[in-house]
Amino acid sequence: MGSPRGEDQRDEPLVLAHGLTKRFGEFTAVDGIDVEVRRGEAFGFLGPNGAGKSSTMRMIGCTSPATSGTLRVLGADPRTQGRWIRARLGVVPQSDQLDADLTVEENLIIYGRYFDLSRAECKRRAAELIEFVQLTERARSMVEPLSGGMQRRLTIARSLINEPELLLLDEPTTGLDPQARHVVWDRLYRLKQQGVTLVLTTHYMDEAEQLCDRLVVMDKGRIVAEGSPRQLIEQHSTREVLELRFAAGTNEERAPSVEGIGDRIEVLRDRVLIYAADGEKALGMVHDRAVYPESALVRRSSLEDVFLRLTGRTLVD
Amino acid sequence: MGLPRAPLRVWESNLAYYKHVWRSNLIGSFVQPMLYMLGMGVGVGALVDRGPGASTVLDGVDYFAFLAPALIATTAMTIVTQEALWPVMDGFMWSRRFEAMTATPVTPSEVALGTALWLGTRAFVCATGVAVVLLFFDDTRTWGLAVAVAAAVLTGMAFAMPIMAFSSSRESPDQSFAALQRFAIIPMFLFAGAFYPVEQLPGWLQPVAYVTPLWHGIELCRDAVLGRLELGPAALNVAALTAFTVVGYAFARRTFATRLGR
Numbered sequence: 001m002g003s004p005r006g007e008d009q010r011d012e013p014l015v016l017a018h019g020l021t022k023r024f025g026e027f028t029a030v031d032g033i034d035v036e037v038r039r040g041e042a043f044g045f046l047g048p049n050g051a052g053k054s055s056t057m058r059m060i061g062c063t064s065p066a067t068s069g070t071l072r073v074l075g076a077d078p079r080t081q082g083r084w085i086r087a088r089l090g091v092v093p094q095s096d097q098l099d100a101d102l103t104v105e106e107n108l109i110i111y112g113r114y115f116d117l118s119r120a121e122c123k124r125r126a127a128e129l130i131e132f133v134q135l136t137e138r139a140r141s142m143v144e145p146l147s148g149g150m151q152r153r154l155t156i157a158r159s160l161i162n163e164p165e166l167l168l169l170d171e172p173t174t175g176l177d178p179q180a181r182h183v184v185w186d187r188l189y190r191l192k193q194q195g196v197t198l199v200l201t202t203h204y205m206d207e208a209e210q211l212c213d214r215l216v217v218m219d220k221g222r223i224v225a226e227g228s229p230r231q232l233i234e235q236h237s238t239r240e241v242l243e244l245r246f247a248a249g250t251n252e253e254r255a256p257s258v259e260g261i262g263d264r265i266e267v268l269r270d271r272v273l274i275y276a277a278d279g280e281k282a283l284g285m286v287h288d289r290a291v292y293p294e295s296a297l298v299r300r301s302s303l304e305d306v307f308l309r310l311t312g313r314t315l316v317d
Numbered sequence: 318m319g320l321p322r323a324p325l326r327v328w329e330s331n332l333a334y335y336k337h338v339w340r341s342n343l344i345g346s347f348v349q350p351m352l353y354m355l356g357m358g359v360g361v362g363a364l365v366d367r368g369p370g371a372s373t374v375l376d377g378v379d380y381f382a383f384l385a386p387a388l389i390a391t392t393a394m395t396i397v398t399q400e401a402l403w404p405v406m407d408g409f410m411w412s413r414r415f416e417a418m419t420a421t422p423v424t425p426s427e428v429a430l431g432t433a434l435w436l437g438t439r440a441f442v443c444a445t446g447v448a449v450v451l452l453f454f455d456d457t458r459t460w461g462l463a464v465a466v467a468a469a470v471l472t473g474m475a476f477a478m479p480i481m482a483f484s485s486s487r488e489s490p491d492q493s494f495a496a497l498q499r500f501a502i503i504p505m506f507l508f509a510g511a512f513y514p515v516e517q518l519p520g521w522l523q524p525v526a527y528v529t530p531l532w533h534g535i536e537l538c539r540d541a542v543l544g545r546l547e548l549g550p551a552a553l554n555v556a557a558l559t560a561f562t563v564v565g566y567a568f569a570r571r572t573f574a575t576r577l578g579r
């Protein structure tokens with residue numbers, strides 16, 4: 001079966017959503033979002049827990065029907081061509097959903113069989129993918145005792161068994177230690193270089209900055225901003241941020257003492273943020289007022305700051 | 318792609334798991350029926366066969382020959398009951414492998430069908446096991462055993478399908494799984510005619526036995542092995558078991574579809 005609308009439409013977005021909405025009973029988890037993912041890019045949904053990221057991914061993955069709005073994936077309609085679409089997707093769900101009582105290799109083989117690949121072909125691809133995710137020594141071991149990072153890599157390998165055009169990754173590195181995260185990022189980079197289109201969700205701003213060409217910031221089922229990480233930072237934040245920490249519990253009461261410095265001030269429980277083009281200069285002004293916090297740090301603005309600006313809340317708390 | 322093959326792929330993934338555990342599993346499936354066969358069939362049998370009413374109550378059949386064929390059906394029941402509870406709950410709740418399956422071309426209904434096929438296979442394997450043991454006894458060495466295995470598979474399905482509908486609708490096993498064992502499976506095992514004719518029960522209890530799927534299964538297995546199957550009653554037994562299977566499956570399929578397609 002060819003593409004329902006012809007294979008030559010290379011410029012057509014791989015995901016195109018318009019007013020996409022998901023309700024569970026009365027509760028609206030995804031509230032009319034517009035999304036466009038282009039071939040070859042890495043596209044991110046950045047948002048805190050409960051933002052509606054997984055619900056969105058499951059609609060794109062054609063395992064959860066949209067309540068309203070339009071959605072096209074790989075040019076096809078999930079309502080009528082779900083099976084055709086799923087055959088061409090790779091899915092890394094938020095929870096790995098591995099078979100703990102099977103070996104690494106068996107997990108890949110049985111998954112490949114769901115795509116109607118021959119046993120021999122499954123075996124061949126499994127061997128290749130096991131090497132790609134660096135699990136060669138563990139190929140014959142059960143999944144159960146593997147570390148979280150290894151299981152995650154196996155899930156990524158599994159999602160590639162059908163050589164998908166579009167890979168959906170729901171929080172690919174949540175819960176992993178820093179080293180394990182870097183291994184996963186490195187693999188995802190490789191896939192991107194090979195031309196696989198990536199759609200991922202995350203609540204880590206560093207992950208979004210590292211991996212995404214373009215992203216949307218999601219909060220309470222809505223998209224609150226869209227662009228490349230750099231564009232978002234330019235539009236919604238200053239170049240630098242001065243972080244001041246006062247004695248525990250006194251950040252709020254000390255904040256007025258630095259009022260008026262920089263473009264904008266955010267007061268958090270554990271620190272005061274001063275948004276300024278030049279952080280060192282802002283720190284000089286703080287000292288000129290004879291205000292001496294316990295620590296002061298100048299850093300570049302990040303997506304965390306963008307999120308704070310747009311929603312008044314931090315991404316991870 | 319060949320759509321009818323999808324349920325078979327689901328079946329295959331169960332087989333992959335079974336390959337790891339079949340040895341210990343198979344032994345487990347045998348110990349229980351063997352214990353009943355020897356303990357009751359031989360021990361109690363000696364008592365019954367010498368008793369005053371022996372020839373009339375059991376229609377002139379040895380107690381061992383009366384009991385042993387029933388164990389084909391009861392074994393199928395006990396094994397698939399377990400299989401339709403925990404692994405199904407696991408697929409939705411713990412490993413969540415059913416969700417992983419539906420991210421592929423496989424649909425929720427095909428996951429249900431593949432799981433059902435697997436449960437039928439498990440019933441076949443354990444029923445065959447018991448039948449093979451019965452080949453070693455003069456009283457029960459007959460071609461009827463093949464028919465009994467088929468009847469036991471149907472009996473297994475008559476349990477597996479309603480139970481699969483039940484377990485797939487639960488959010489957690491809580492007390493209900495244990496209660497099902499205690500208040501449905503074990504009573505049926507004791508009162509549905511495996512160890513004595515249902516006619517021995519008090520009059521008010523007999524109709525209860527007749528509506529259980531196990532009684533129908535035992536009747537079929539016993540009559541097949543003793544060479545006394547009759548079309549009318551057998552057709553009724555098959556129809557009853559088929560009804561449990563079909564209705565159970567219809568519910569199970571619907572739960573799979575809603576739960577995996579939210």
Ligand SMILES: Nc1ncnc2c1ncn2[C@@H]1O[C@H](COP(=O)(O)OP(=O)(O)O)[C@@H](O)[C@H]1O
Pocket residue numbers: 024027028029047048049050051052053054055056579
């Ligand atoms: N099957 C469901 N039934 C009811 N509510 C749900 C269901 N799935 C998700 N939700 C709710 O929808 C909201 C968004 O969830 P989710 O899409 O998982 O967010 P995220 O992945 O961004 O953390 C949450 O409040 C969650 O509780």
Ligand SMILES: [Mg+2]
Pocket residue numbers: 053054055094170171
């Ligand atoms: Mg999520």
